[in-house]
Amino acid sequence: MHWLYLAVATLFEITVAISAGKAAGFTNRKWTAATLVSGAIATFFLSKALLTFDVGVGYAIWTSVAGVGITLLGVLLFGQRLNWRKALGIAVIITGVVGLQLSGAAA
Template sequence: MHWIYLGIAVLFEIAVAISAGKADGFRNWLWTAATLISGICATLALSFALLTFDVGVGYAMWTSIAGVGIVAFGAAFGERLNWKKVGGIAMVILGVIGLRLSGAA
């Protein structure tokens, strides 16, 4: 179940990034509300995941997986993706795998 909570937290964290990007410096109240609500939901889901995961490992996996998702989402909608970004994503994925293999959950 902790993996489901982590996945939900990742999805809401991706929503935070997308919403914050559209909030226009928090001048657009609808996107601002979406940012804040998504942030609350992400943090709540993460807190449930951290009941099983070590805090450092769970938080690192959450931010890393969400970061990869945000870059992938951006690339799907026209942001440039070059070999440096792909290499960085590969290192992040390897790091998450290494954390998982550490036996943290």
């Protein structure tokens, strides 16, 4: 169940980043509300996941996977460029997350 909580927290963290980008410095009320609500939901589910995960490991996985998701959505939805350096960074992050999982970091 802790992986499900972490996955939900990650999806909402991705939503936070996209919403914050659209909030125009918190001048757009709709996107500001989406940012705040999704941030609260992300934090709630992260806290549920951290009941099982080590805090540092759970947080590292959460931010890393969300960062990869945000980067990929930027490429797919917003026309941002993916160069070899970004692709290498994503590969390193994925390798790190897999390494954390293989280390037995969560029950």
